Amino acid sequence: MPRHTSDFLACWNREGNTSGHKEKWKIVPACIWWTIWKERNQRCFENKSIPFQSLKLNRLITLYFLCNHVLPKEMEDITHFLDSLGGV
Secondary structure (H helix, E strand, O other), X not given: OOOOHHHHHHHHHHHHOOOOOHHHHHHHHHHHHHHHHHHHHHHHHHOOOOOHHHHHXXXXXXXXXXXXXXXXXXXXXXXXXXXXXXXX
């Protein structure tokens, strides 16, 4: 288990180099951190929170958008996208 963020990213990039979607694979950690950062800010500054399942869905929608530059129309779009990455 990586002890530091830089160690985690090094492991992540090494694993991502074996997939056929190297550039999309590199977006995943940033997407996770962005989603958590937004949720943290809502909790701290707006006194709002969302359920964990919604947080996970927001992360998947953000990843889909960053990779495809469009919002998914259906949940099935996200499922097919994740299957195409083969490892996320």
